[in-house]
Structures are given as C-alpha cells and as structure tokens.
Amino acid sequence: MKQYKLLNNVVGGVVFLISLVTYLLTIEPTASFWDCGEFISTAYKLEIGHPPGAPFFMLMARFFTLFASDVHEVAKMVNIFSAFMSALTILFLFWTITHLARRLVIKAESDFTLGNTIAILGAGTVGALAYTFSDTFWFSAVEAEVYASSSMFTAIVFWAMLKWEDVADRPFANRWLILIAYLMGLSVGVHLLNLLSIPVLVLVYYFRKFKFSWKGVGISFAVSVVLLAVILYGIIPGFVTVAGWFELLFVNVFGFSFNTGVIIYSIALISCLVGGIYTSYSEKFEDSKLPTILFIASVALLGIPFFGSHIVLGIVILVAMAGYFFFTEKGRNTQMSLLNTVLTCLTVILLGYSSYATLVIRSNANPPMDQNSPDDVFTLKSYLNREQYGDTPLLYGESFASEFKYDRSGSVAKEYGEDLWAKKIKNNENEPDEYYAYDKKTKYIYQSQFLMFFPRMYSRQGSHISAYKSWSNFTGQKIKADDGKRVEAPTFGDNMTYFLRYQVGFMYWRYFMWNFVGRQNDIQGHGEITHGNWLSGIDFIDELRLGDQSSLPDDLKNNKGRNCYYFLPLILGLLGILYQFNKQRKGTESFLLVSVLFFMTGLAIVVYLNQYPFQPRERDYAYAGSFYAFCIWIGLGVLWIFDLIKNYIDKRIAATVATLLSLSVPTIMAVENWDDHDRSGRYTCRDYGANYLKTIPANGIIFTNGDNDTFPLWYNQEVEGVGTDCRVANLSYLQMGWYIDQMQNDAYDSKAIPMSMKSKDYSNGKLDVAYIDKRIDKEMTIDEGFKYLLDKRTAKQLGYREGIDVLPTTKLVQHVDKDAVVAAGLVSASDTARVLKDTVIMVNEPNPNNGGKVEPHMKRVIMDMTNKRIEDIKIDLSKKSYLGKQDLFILDIIRSNKDWKTPIYFAVTVGRDSYLGLDQYLELEGMAYRLVPYKTQGGVNTEVMYDNMMNKFEWGNVSQPGIYMDENNCRMARTFRHMFVRLASELAEEGKKDKAIEVLDKCMKEIPTYNVPADLTSCNIAHLYAGLGEKEKAEAIIDEIFDICKQYRVWNKSLTKEQRKSASEDINERFDMMRYVAATAAKACSKEKADEIRKEAEDFYQEVEQ
Structure with a gap:
C-alpha cells in the first residue's frame, strides 16, 4: 500500500x-x-x-x-x-x-x-x-x-x-x-x-x-x-x-x-x-x-x-x-x-x-472600470443576481408568440415585486443619509392561455423565431387571444423538438462529439454542413451527414480545427x-x-x-x-x-x-x-485593440458595441497604458445610468465627457426609453429637443400618460460654430470649395446590364466632392420609434460639444442603426469613423488614415507563417483588410497611385492569405491592383481565388440537393468571388486566362442556379 x-x-x-x-x-x-x-x-x-x-x-x-x-x-x-x-x-x-x-x-x-x-x-x-x-x-x-x-x-x-x-x-x-x-x-x-x-x-x-x-x-x-x-x-x-x-x-x-x-x-x-x-x-x-x-x-x-x-x-x-x-x-x-x-x-x-467584499471596497474607490458600481448592499444584490441581463423562463412561462396582458388603461400589465433602493442624493451636507425606493421590480404579465410548461422557444427576436421554426419542424397551433384574434404559437411538441434537436443535440452532444470523436473545423456553426460539426475521420460515416469528403476544398480540408479521433x-x-x-x-x-x-x-x-x-x-x-x-x-x-x-x-x-x-x-x-490550440506568438487581440485607440486623438471618445471591440480596448488602457487619454464607451452599457455617471469622471489622462444632463435625469429607471412623436415634423435644435424631453409636462401636453418620456420631433439640428471648428483643427478656414466629380465606383445593387440581378458591378456616378464645407448637422429620426438611453447620451454629447474639443468616433464594427442618422457626417480615419461638421458621403480622411494604417498600427504577428488564426481572429483580421481596401480605393480616386499601391502591399504583407484565407475583399484588392497597373500582383491573387472557387465548384457538384442548400452560403460566396475575379481578369490577365475564368464562372452560375 x-x-x-x-x-x-x-x-x-x-x-x-x-x-x-x-x-x-x-x-x-x-x-x-x-x-x-x-x-x-x-x-x-x-x-x-x-x-x-x-x-x-x-x-x-x-x-x-x-x-x-x-x-x-x-x-x-x-x-x-x-x-x-x-x-x-x-x-x-x-x-x-x-x-x-x-x-x-x-x-x-x-x-x-x-x-x-x-x-x-x-x-x-x-x-x-x-x-x-x-x-x-x-x-x-x-x-x-x-x-x-x-x-x-x-x-x-x-x-x-x-x-x-x-x-x-x-x-x-x-x-x-x-x-x-x-x-x-x-x-x-x-x-x-x-x-x-x-x-x-x-x-x-x-x-x-x-x-x-x-x-x-x-x-x-x-x-x-x-x-x-x-x-x-x-x-x-x-x-x-x-x-x-x-x-x-x-x-x-x-x-x-x-x-x-x-x-x-x-x-x-x-x-x-x-x-x-x-x-x-x-x-x-x-x-x-x-x-x-x-x-x-x-x-x-x-x-x-x-x-x-x-x-x-x-x-x-x-x-x-x-x-x-x-x-x-x-x-x-x-x-x-x-x-x-x-x-x-x-x-x-x-x-x-x-x-465579494473586495468588489464593494474597490467600487467605493471609484476605479475607472466599475461595472454596475456595487458600492452598497443594494447594488451588490443587483450585481449578484445579474439583474441587468433579465430573466429567462425555465420550467413555466412564455413563448415567442405569447401575447401580453393589458390593464384598464391599455398598457401592458406588470407584476410588481420588491422595492429597488438607492442612496438619496443630498441637496446639502447637513441632510441625513437615506435610501429611497426609486422603483419596484417589474415583470410583464402574459395571457395565461399562451403560457406553457418547460418553455424553450421564448426569444421574440425575428431571426431567433425563424430558427426556432426551422429547428423544430414547426407545426404550430392557433390560440385565441383576449382581444379575439387567433395567434399561431408553438405546440409542446414543437417546443420539445427544438429542445432535443438544438439545445441538447446541437448545443451539447455536438460539443461532446467534438471532444471524443472529432471536429470538422473551427468555424462557428449554426446547423449548416460546412461549419463546426463533429467529424470522425471515417469517410463513409461522415459523408452521410456532411457530404463528400474526398473532394473538399483546401480551405476546409486544411483548416487547423479539423481534428479526427476515429471514435477511439x-x-x-x-x-x-x-x-x-x-x-x-x-x-x-x-x-x-x-x-x-x-x-x-x-x-x-x-x-x-x-x-x-x-x-x-x-x-x-x-x-x-x-x-x-x-x-x-x-x-x-x-x-x-x-x-x-x-x-x-x-x-x-x-x-x-x-x-x-x-x-x-x-x-x-x-x-x-x-x-x-497553440496560440504562441499571436498578439492579435492586443494589437487590434490598440489600433482602435490609436485612431482616437486626445480627449476623444469612441463608441463600441460588442465584447471584441470593447474588452481589447479596455485591456490596452487598463494594463498596457495605451490610449489612456481617450474614453471607450460601450453602447450596450450606456443603457445604464451608473455607466453614464462614470463617463462624467476623469479617468487617467482623459477628461470627463462633457454632458448637459445630470445623474438625476437618467439614473434609476429614468429615460430608459424616449418615444418619438412622429406627428410633429418641426425641426428643432437638440437643445430644444432635450428641453421638452426633460420637461415632465411634455407627455401630458401631447396626450401621453404620465411617466412617459417623449421627444416631440423627428428632426433635430445641431448648429455648428465655424470658428470653433477651425479652432479645433478639424478644417482650415479656406477649406470650403464645392466640387462635383464624375467617377466610377463598385456597387452591389441591381445590374441593368444583367436583367436587374443584384450583383457587384461598376457604376458611373456624379459625386459631391465638397472638401469639408462646414454646415449644420441635421439628424432625421423619422425611421425610429424611440430612442434608448445610449442614443440620448450620444445626442447629449453632441449638443454639449459645441466647441468640438471632444472628438467623437464610432468604431467601424458598430452597426449603422447606432449612428442615429449621422452617417453622412462620419469620416473614416482608421478603425473608427469621426463625427465631422460637413457631409462626407461616407468618405475617408486619407491623410490621417494613411498615417494610422501605415505607420502607427500593429498587426498582431499575423504575417508569421504557421501562426494559428481561428475563425474569430480571421474575422477581426478581415475587418482590417477591408479598411486597407477602403483607404487604397480612396487614394486611387484622389490620383495618389503610389500611396494606394503601398497600402495594398502593406495589406498583403501584414494580413497574408496563407494565414487569413482570401475572401471577397481580396477580390477588391486584385481589382485595385489591376486598375493601378500592378497586373502581376493582381494576377497572383486572381489565380489563388480562382483555384479556391474551382474547388468549391467541384465539391458543389458532389453534393445532394439538400446538402447544397445547407452549404449554400459558402458556395454562393465563392461564386461571387469568381464573378469578381472574372471581371478583373479581363484587365489583369491574358485573354486565354480571362476567357477561362469567365467560362468557369458562367458554368458555376448554371450549377448554383439549379
């Protein structure tokens, strides 16, 4: 023993x-x-x-x-x-x-x-x-x-x-x-x-x-x-x-x-x-x-x-x-x-x-990162209960089709729970400490006939509902709502089918098989046969589910995440x-x-x-x-x-x-x-986060959205000390008052963000939603809009019930002080000439030369090349029904930044819905768009962006042969590849041919296709090279893309009809790439090769359309 x-x-x-x-x-x-x-x-x-x-x-x-x-x-x-x-x-x-x-x-x-x-x-x-x-x-x-x-x-x-x-x-x-x-x-x-x-x-x-x-x-x-x-x-x-x-x-x-x-x-x-x-x-x-x-x-x-x-x-x-x-x-x-x-x-x-006492102690010290600010027992409770994420039904509750119950006033009925407490803000130091109940926990009440046991399909997001129906082989049932209408809702059988097929089968057993049978690749899957499935390595078993494995394209066959254990x-x-x-x-x-x-x-x-x-x-x-x-x-x-x-x-x-x-x-x-699993030598997260920050000048603010365009930036600021003179504002967090409060504090080398609203205006449930009254078409300044919004009488005057926050216009304007703009260094005093230019751009819209089919093609347009002609900023909110707290924060910064001393940026990864209609006033400078007081037509500040991309940015060691780039890292790298193309395209339009070639060369060097496989943006690189006279470089890219696309065509022919449908996203993307290079090959390649590519693209089209 x-x-x-x-x-x-x-x-x-x-x-x-x-x-x-x-x-x-x-x-x-x-x-x-x-x-x-x-x-x-x-x-x-x-x-x-x-x-x-x-x-x-x-x-x-x-x-x-x-x-x-x-x-x-x-x-x-x-x-x-x-x-x-x-x-x-x-x-x-x-x-x-x-x-x-x-x-x-x-x-x-x-x-x-x-x-x-x-x-x-x-x-x-x-x-x-x-x-x-x-x-x-x-x-x-x-x-x-x-x-x-x-x-x-x-x-x-x-x-x-x-x-x-x-x-x-x-x-x-x-x-x-x-x-x-x-x-x-x-x-x-x-x-x-x-x-x-x-x-x-x-x-x-x-x-x-x-x-x-x-x-x-x-x-x-x-x-x-x-x-x-x-x-x-x-x-x-x-x-x-x-x-x-x-x-x-x-x-x-x-x-x-x-x-x-x-x-x-x-x-x-x-x-x-x-x-x-x-x-x-x-x-x-x-x-x-x-x-x-x-x-x-x-x-x-x-x-x-x-x-x-x-x-x-x-x-x-x-x-x-x-x-x-x-x-x-x-x-x-x-x-x-x-x-x-x-x-x-x-x-x-x-x-x-x-x-957990550590969190309360540190929160009371007000560190720069203080999420939810759990500085007392009540905020700590909310923090521990993850209340900001909401509740998910588990054993009994609603489905995506459940109808709300309404009270006598016509509002959605709510179930009220315990009081929510916060520290009372004192008017003077002599007032005693006190907590006040600013609200109650609330939960929407659904009509009882729509509630079900073990609800699995509860999300009301459109894409989720479509997926629910697909995974459950939806049959549905008609349920009569309180108002008499009949609503199609999932049956219990639909619910259980989704649970077994998606939640158990796809989101658990698939992972189990990854670990003990094998994995197809490292690409996130949503049910298609090309991404993220389990794979044994025994072809006759795998082909029953995933199609022919012998003719797989090289990028799928050689994916480093393709691991086969043969069931052992x-x-x-x-x-x-x-x-x-x-x-x-x-x-x-x-x-x-x-x-x-x-x-x-x-x-x-x-x-x-x-x-x-x-x-x-x-x-x-x-x-x-x-x-x-x-x-x-x-x-x-x-x-x-x-x-x-x-x-x-x-x-x-x-x-x-x-x-x-x-x-x-x-x-x-x-x-x-x-x-x-070998991540050694990879610095993508650090460098890419730093690149966002290097885009922003001192005392600027950048709006981000997701984890991967926020946490890398925070890491650079908090740990490595990069970009500590600017502020990162996550739009999801800006829906909460404590985060806005923190924006109004100095942090490291950055000053507090200028705002006009006070904490009492937006904290503890206030201004969570501001509804837009579309009956009023009158243009008003942002200052005037906020005056009405913060006046509690406005809702009653417009016929809304008490407690509703209303913005009484769809048109806002921010007057721009030209002298302040010039003093801030955004433009020079003489930089206002208006120029119209006849030019050709690549668009993805109905092509009149191909029966109106939506496809990439060249189009001649007249572009307003106004060179920074200062004008008032006009915001059209007619397509929105309401503004969230994060939207109001953006508007408040704009109205408070009349001297333009706080540069405002949106990360390139932020969706257009978050721009608040400011698209035409945004100018690309690297990894972010800058808000400027002139219409840009979605343009690029080539001077600033060139300096950033060519001299300031780092690239995470992506050019090192053999370094592991998983799908997530490749996606981030492709964003930078796209930015290179945007810059090169704009430089070419400005006639700066040499600089455009330098940018493309830099892109190919730092984001090589042997680590980040070619995509649609690579087709644009070939097109630009060809237009700039670099035919050999263009032809090399065309050859690589053409070879990939041919492989997909061969594989596509080996699949069954159902398998083709499942793999359609990948196959259609390669077909689009082949069409791109077919158009470019006429300029960059010999007639024989151009004809070969064109013929291959036409045949591919016939097969895809079958």
Missing part, C-alpha cells in the same frame, strides 16, 4: 508536469478575445468586471501578475495562472480516477500486486491525459478565463470527498467536509458551476455511510438538490438581502449613516456563528438550548429560509425549524456534533464567499462504463457517481441555460465538467482491456499492454489538437 501511494503521487506528478508544460508551450502571450481582456484588467488593478463578478479569481490572478517584469507581461502571467490551475485539475483528475479504479480492482491488501498497480496508474494516466488534450478544456487552459479555475475547484472537491471516503470512520474525518465547504465558498467567487458537484458529494456520503438501495439513492439526490438550492438561492442572495434589511432599519428608521446596518448585521451574524460553534462544541452547553437557538439565528441571518426575498416563506421555515428542534423528541436529541459541523460548514462557506476516445469511454457495470455494487456506485457528475455538468446546464439560436460564440466551455466526467470513464476503459487479457498473459504484461494501447487515445488527441 505504501509503495502504491508513492507511485500514485509520483505518476500524478509526472502527469501534472506533462499537462503544465503543454499549456505553457501553447498559451497566448497576451490577452485573448472575448472576456479575457476584461478579466486581465480587473485582476491587474482589482477593478470590477461584469456581473456576477469573479473576485476570488481576480485575487488569485492578481498574485500571478506580481511576477510580471513589466506591463506587457501581465496578460501572459494571468494566462500562466490559467495553465497552472488547469494542470492542477489534471492532477486531481488523475487521483480521482486512480481512487475509483482502486476501489474496483483492490479488494484486499494482497491485491496490491505490480500488475494491478500498473493497471490502476495506467487508467489514471490515460484518463487524465485524454482530458489534458481534449478540445474544450485545452481551449480554456491557455487563456485568462474563469473556466480553468472553476474546473480546478470541481476537481479538488470531488477528490477531497473521495479522500473523506477513505477516512470516514476515523476521528476528525469531518475536517474533509469542512474543507470541501470552504472550497465551495471560495468557488462562488470564481464561478457557480462548481456547485453542481454537490449531488455527487452527497452520493459519496450516502454510499459510505448507508447500505445501498435505489430508494436511498433517490432520497440522497433529492437532499443534494435541496443543499444546492440552499447555497444558490439561499446563502448567495440571502446574505445581502438580510444585510439590506438591517441597512434600511438603521439608516432610514434609526437615522444612522450609510453602512451602519451592514456593520451591525455582520457583527450579529459572526457572533451567532462563532457562538453557535463554541456552544455546540463545549461540554458546558451540552444540555442547553442555546446552541440550537444560535443555530436557528445563524440560518435566519444568512438568509437561507427566505430564498431571495420571500419573507413569509422564510418565517414559515424558521417556525418549522423551531418546532422541530424544541417540540419533537428527535429534534431535541439532535447531536451537538452535527450542529457544530453544519455551523462550521456554513461559516467557512461564508468565509469563502466573503471575497468515445469507444474507450464506453468500455469504461461497461467495466463499471460488471463490478456489481461498487461498480454501480462508481457508475452513479460519475453519471451524476456527467449529468449535472452537462444536460442540467443545457436545461438551465435555455439557449436561443445564433449564439454569438460556441458555448462548449460551459460543459467542460461533463467532459471531465467522461474522461474518468476513458481512464476506466484501460481496466476493461486489462480484464480482457489478464487471464491469458502475465498480469504485469497485461497491464502494460492495456496502458500502452490506451495511451494511443490521448496521443492521437494531442497530435490532432496541437495546431489549433
């Missing part, structure tokens, strides 16, 4: 080192896209990220940043932290597998033979390495995200529970349970996924302490669900809820200063917990009721019975608890040791959970399940443990997330715990092979053979996955 323990530790250490070295070799050397830039920023400066936060992750990552040599190494150190936590996950997985294997193989001390030891350690090694090289876990292991740390907590608590199992009958065994409770509390400060392991822990306890029965298993699982609810819906929200009650009592009723109630609550809670632990342990209180009273008081103060804010339910539960403990014989005889253990567990959970990991895992089934009671127990972990971290999450179609990114990372569980089975598959052959050859040889054969599985996974 001692020798086994030594070998178990040594081999575990070796596996840990293999995984750690793997991850360190493949980490990204800087920030990655999505949330990583935000997490690195919050860790480095202990700032507040998006709800519900990850304070303990932030503190651990902050420790690792202390070892950075300079700011450029900070991100790398946080990535190393993720790699380290991932390697620890692998270590605990190894020990978990060897523990489970030992229970099944070793029945007596004499069974610790060398053969059995090799088999057990081989099982642990194979299972752990399979998870090491699995697609999903490896992805999270090399970037600064919370999922690596969350996985480590799941692994360590499962392992710790198994360690308890070994010593459960010894004195002080419960210390393992207390350690697990502490780890659970800490994990809340990383991610809530770890709590899903509670049912597994309860089953381990049941199997160790009680005789096995299926009834007992069912009861144990029910108990585990209650425990999960106690933490998730009791302690986490209950703690801040009860603290809030104390705060209101001591501040609003007793007149104390802010935070007094929270302090007194904390003292009371700590006193009850400590007193309860002491009295339940001390023999002096053995016959006293005090331990029980303190126990009940602790439970009440933690907020557990209230499950959020349900006061009546909490009182009922507390009365029931008191009745049980004081008026039943069983309750009166409760062992003090049990109360002691429970109280100690609650205390250490709270101790771990206390990492899946088969080995299934053999592990069979092995457990054959081991009687212990095997059944072991199988149930792993199965519950597999279910709770997989399908249970599917049910809870209730995902809508067209997710912004693949979501496999959410199910990493489920794949962790399956890798336990992969490890146990080694024992199945060992059992199969041990009776025919020496056990030592059998164990070695079984291990070596099984090691082929993680070996194949490592070989296949390495190239698409």
Whole structure:
C-alpha cells in the first residue's frame, strides 16, 4: 500500500508536469478575445468586471501578475495562472480516477500486486491525459478565463470527498467536509458551476455511510438538490438581502449613516456563528438550548429560509425549524456534533464567499472600470443576481408568440415585486443619509392561455423565431387571444423538438462529439454542413451527414480545427462504463457517481441555460465538467482491456499492454489538437485593440458595441497604458445610468465627457426609453429637443400618460460654430470649395446590364466632392420609434460639444442603426469613423488614415507563417483588410497611385492569405491592383481565388440537393468571388486566362442556379 501511494503521487506528478508544460508551450502571450481582456484588467488593478463578478479569481490572478517584469507581461502571467490551475485539475483528475479504479480492482491488501498497480496508474494516466488534450478544456487552459479555475475547484472537491471516503470512520474525518465547504465558498467567487458537484458529494456520503438501495439513492439526490438550492438561492442572495434589511432599519428608521446596518448585521451574524460553534462544541452547553437557538439565528441571518426575498416563506421555515428542534423528541436529541459541523460548514462557506467584499471596497474607490458600481448592499444584490441581463423562463412561462396582458388603461400589465433602493442624493451636507425606493421590480404579465410548461422557444427576436421554426419542424397551433384574434404559437411538441434537436443535440452532444470523436473545423456553426460539426475521420460515416469528403476544398480540408479521433476516445469511454457495470455494487456506485457528475455538468446546464439560436460564440466551455466526467470513464476503459487479457498473459504484461494501447487515445488527441490550440506568438487581440485607440486623438471618445471591440480596448488602457487619454464607451452599457455617471469622471489622462444632463435625469429607471412623436415634423435644435424631453409636462401636453418620456420631433439640428471648428483643427478656414466629380465606383445593387440581378458591378456616378464645407448637422429620426438611453447620451454629447474639443468616433464594427442618422457626417480615419461638421458621403480622411494604417498600427504577428488564426481572429483580421481596401480605393480616386499601391502591399504583407484565407475583399484588392497597373500582383491573387472557387465548384457538384442548400452560403460566396475575379481578369490577365475564368464562372452560375 505504501509503495502504491508513492507511485500514485509520483505518476500524478509526472502527469501534472506533462499537462503544465503543454499549456505553457501553447498559451497566448497576451490577452485573448472575448472576456479575457476584461478579466486581465480587473485582476491587474482589482477593478470590477461584469456581473456576477469573479473576485476570488481576480485575487488569485492578481498574485500571478506580481511576477510580471513589466506591463506587457501581465496578460501572459494571468494566462500562466490559467495553465497552472488547469494542470492542477489534471492532477486531481488523475487521483480521482486512480481512487475509483482502486476501489474496483483492490479488494484486499494482497491485491496490491505490480500488475494491478500498473493497471490502476495506467487508467489514471490515460484518463487524465485524454482530458489534458481534449478540445474544450485545452481551449480554456491557455487563456485568462474563469473556466480553468472553476474546473480546478470541481476537481479538488470531488477528490477531497473521495479522500473523506477513505477516512470516514476515523476521528476528525469531518475536517474533509469542512474543507470541501470552504472550497465551495471560495468557488462562488470564481464561478457557480462548481456547485453542481454537490449531488455527487452527497452520493459519496450516502454510499459510505448507508447500505445501498435505489430508494436511498433517490432520497440522497433529492437532499443534494435541496443543499444546492440552499447555497444558490439561499446563502448567495440571502446574505445581502438580510444585510439590506438591517441597512434600511438603521439608516432610514434609526437615522444612522450609510453602512451602519451592514456593520451591525455582520457583527450579529459572526457572533451567532462563532457562538453557535463554541456552544455546540463545549461540554458546558451540552444540555442547553442555546446552541440550537444560535443555530436557528445563524440560518435566519444568512438568509437561507427566505430564498431571495420571500419573507413569509422564510418565517414559515424558521417556525418549522423551531418546532422541530424544541417540540419533537428527535429534534431535541439532535447531536451537538452535527450542529457544530453544519455551523462550521456554513461559516467557512461564508468565509469563502466573503471575497465579494473586495468588489464593494474597490467600487467605493471609484476605479475607472466599475461595472454596475456595487458600492452598497443594494447594488451588490443587483450585481449578484445579474439583474441587468433579465430573466429567462425555465420550467413555466412564455413563448415567442405569447401575447401580453393589458390593464384598464391599455398598457401592458406588470407584476410588481420588491422595492429597488438607492442612496438619496443630498441637496446639502447637513441632510441625513437615506435610501429611497426609486422603483419596484417589474415583470410583464402574459395571457395565461399562451403560457406553457418547460418553455424553450421564448426569444421574440425575428431571426431567433425563424430558427426556432426551422429547428423544430414547426407545426404550430392557433390560440385565441383576449382581444379575439387567433395567434399561431408553438405546440409542446414543437417546443420539445427544438429542445432535443438544438439545445441538447446541437448545443451539447455536438460539443461532446467534438471532444471524443472529432471536429470538422473551427468555424462557428449554426446547423449548416460546412461549419463546426463533429467529424470522425471515417469517410463513409461522415459523408452521410456532411457530404463528400474526398473532394473538399483546401480551405476546409486544411483548416487547423479539423481534428479526427476515429471514435477511439468515445469507444474507450464506453468500455469504461461497461467495466463499471460488471463490478456489481461498487461498480454501480462508481457508475452513479460519475453519471451524476456527467449529468449535472452537462444536460442540467443545457436545461438551465435555455439557449436561443445564433449564439454569438460556441458555448462548449460551459460543459467542460461533463467532459471531465467522461474522461474518468476513458481512464476506466484501460481496466476493461486489462480484464480482457489478464487471464491469458502475465498480469504485469497485461497491464502494460492495456496502458500502452490506451495511451494511443490521448496521443492521437494531442497530435490532432496541437495546431489549433497553440496560440504562441499571436498578439492579435492586443494589437487590434490598440489600433482602435490609436485612431482616437486626445480627449476623444469612441463608441463600441460588442465584447471584441470593447474588452481589447479596455485591456490596452487598463494594463498596457495605451490610449489612456481617450474614453471607450460601450453602447450596450450606456443603457445604464451608473455607466453614464462614470463617463462624467476623469479617468487617467482623459477628461470627463462633457454632458448637459445630470445623474438625476437618467439614473434609476429614468429615460430608459424616449418615444418619438412622429406627428410633429418641426425641426428643432437638440437643445430644444432635450428641453421638452426633460420637461415632465411634455407627455401630458401631447396626450401621453404620465411617466412617459417623449421627444416631440423627428428632426433635430445641431448648429455648428465655424470658428470653433477651425479652432479645433478639424478644417482650415479656406477649406470650403464645392466640387462635383464624375467617377466610377463598385456597387452591389441591381445590374441593368444583367436583367436587374443584384450583383457587384461598376457604376458611373456624379459625386459631391465638397472638401469639408462646414454646415449644420441635421439628424432625421423619422425611421425610429424611440430612442434608448445610449442614443440620448450620444445626442447629449453632441449638443454639449459645441466647441468640438471632444472628438467623437464610432468604431467601424458598430452597426449603422447606432449612428442615429449621422452617417453622412462620419469620416473614416482608421478603425473608427469621426463625427465631422460637413457631409462626407461616407468618405475617408486619407491623410490621417494613411498615417494610422501605415505607420502607427500593429498587426498582431499575423504575417508569421504557421501562426494559428481561428475563425474569430480571421474575422477581426478581415475587418482590417477591408479598411486597407477602403483607404487604397480612396487614394486611387484622389490620383495618389503610389500611396494606394503601398497600402495594398502593406495589406498583403501584414494580413497574408496563407494565414487569413482570401475572401471577397481580396477580390477588391486584385481589382485595385489591376486598375493601378500592378497586373502581376493582381494576377497572383486572381489565380489563388480562382483555384479556391474551382474547388468549391467541384465539391458543389458532389453534393445532394439538400446538402447544397445547407452549404449554400459558402458556395454562393465563392461564386461571387469568381464573378469578381472574372471581371478583373479581363484587365489583369491574358485573354486565354480571362476567357477561362469567365467560362468557369458562367458554368458555376448554371450549377448554383439549379
């Protein structure tokens, strides 16, 4: 046994080192896209990220940043932290597998033979390495995200529970349970996924302490669900809820200063917990009721019975608890040791959970990044509950077709909940501190006939509804609404079909197959046969679903995300399940443990997330715990092979053979996955974010929209100190008053954003929506518009009900002071001449020369080339019904920026709907459009943009051959490729031929097609090269694109009609590319080649139209 323990530790250490070295070799050397830039920023400066936060992750990552040599190494150190936590996950997985294997193989001390030891350690090694090289876990292991740390907590608590199992009958065994409770509390400060392991822990306890029965298993699982609810819906929200009650009592009723109630609550809670632990342990209180009273008081103060804010339910539960403990014989005889253990567990959970105090402390310091500003107990509660994201129906609720219920006034009926509290703004310093209820929680009420059980199709967005119908093979049913109209709504069958096909099949089992069968490519899929499917590598199986694999185009065939495991990991895992089934009671127990972990971290999450179609990114990372569980089975598959052959050859040889054969599985996974998980040498996120900031001059503001045009910018500002003299404003966040408040504070080297509105005008539910009265066609200045908007009498005067915010015009104008514009350096005093120019541009509209078909073609137009003729800015809102808070913010900045000293920019990735009709006043200067006081016709400031693109911008090392560029990075790179083309095209129009060629050359050098495959923009590059006389360069691009398109044509012919329909987006794009180059080839290529391309394009057209 001692020798086994030594070998178990040594081999575990070796596996840990293999995984750690793997991850360190493949980490990204800087920030990655999505949330990583935000997490690195919050860790480095202990700032507040998006709800519900990850304070303990932030503190651990902050420790690792202390070892950075300079700011450029900070991100790398946080990535190393993720790699380290991932390697620890692998270590605990190894020990978990060897523990489970030992229970099944070793029945007596004499069974610790060398053969059995090799088999057990081989099982642990194979299972752990399979998870090491699995697609999903490896992805999270090399970037600064919370999922690596969350996985480590799941692994360590499962392992710790198994360690308890070994010593459960010894004195002080419960210390393992207390350690697990502490780890659970800490994990809340990383991610809530770890709590899903509670049912597994309860089953381990049941199997160790009680005789096995299926009834007992069912009861144990029910108990585990209650425990999960106690933490998730009791302690986490209950703690801040009860603290809030104390705060209101001591501040609003007793007149104390802010935070007094929270302090007194904390003292009371700590006193009850400590007193309860002491009295339940001390023999002096053995016959006293005090331990029980303190126990009940602790439970009440933690907020557990209230499950959020349900006061009546909490009182009922507390009365029931008191009745049980004081008026039943069983309750009166409760062992003090049990109360002691429970109280100690609650205390250490709270101790771990206390990492959230970091957020409140830091928020009160008003750091530049302070999302939701959780600086008091009420904003912290909203932050923890993720209230800004809204509610998603789970077990009962509405569908996309559900009709609202209306009240007597004709407004949508609402269900009102608890009060929402905020600090009252004082008029003078002598006023007492006070909270006021600015609103109530509200929830729209739907007509009851439209509500359904287990609603899965709830989103009302048009594209989502179309996808719901497609995935569910929609049949529908007519339901009569209250007003008599009949509405087509989904049936329960439609609902379940969508659940099984999309949410379970596509959004879970597809990811499972990625990890244990193989993956088609790294392109995000939405159900088409060309993107993101699972792939085995066995052609006759794959071709049934995905079409002919032998004639695949090179860009699909050579995609680095194309990984084939030939079902081997899946088969080995299934053999592990069979092995457990054959081991009687212990095997059944072991199988149930792993199965519950597999279910709770997989399908249970599917049910809870209730995902809508067209997710912004693949979501496999959410199910990493489920794949962790399956890798336990992969490890146990080694024992199945060992059992199969041990009776025919020496056990030592059998164990070695079984291990070596099984090691082929993680070996194949490592070989296949390495190239698409190796992020070394890639700096795209950092450099691309910096390029946005380098576009903006000092004291400017740039409006962004999504994660990937916001978080990289924040990372550059907060960590590397780039662009600290400008402000990044995310339009989604500008819908919230706290964010607008922060815009009015200085941050680093940037001044506060000039605004006319005050916090009282837009905070706490005010000006969320301003409706546009289209009956009034009168033009008014933005100042006049806001005067009416902020006047609460306006709504009543126009016939609206009280409380509605109304803008009484569709036409706004901002008068421009020419002298201020000149003084700001936007234009010169003489730069106002009007010029009309006859020119030719490329358009994508009906072509009169081809029967009116919408297609790219050349068109001659007369363009107004007015060179910065200053005029008033006119905004047409006639196509909008309302303005959101973010729209009002933009208008308020414009009206407050009369001196034009705050440059205003929109990132190129922001949708046109967010421009507020300012399109004609936006001028491209790099990665952002600048608002200017003259009509630009969507033009380019070539002088500024040329300097940015050619001299200032960095390109993320994309030109390095072999660097891994996944779909997301390619998409970002293609945005820059498009900007190069915009600049070159404008330079060519201005007659600056040499500069245009330089720009195109720079584009081809920095964003080469061998790393970022050619696309439609590449066709434009060829066209520009040809027009500039660079025929050889144009022909090289044409040849490359023509070769790709021919491959797609060949593949298209091999597909069935249904497969062609599924792949139509990719095929049509290549057809468009072929048409582009066919038009360009006439200028750049020989007549023979041009004719060949034209003929090929015509044939391709015939095939596509069939």
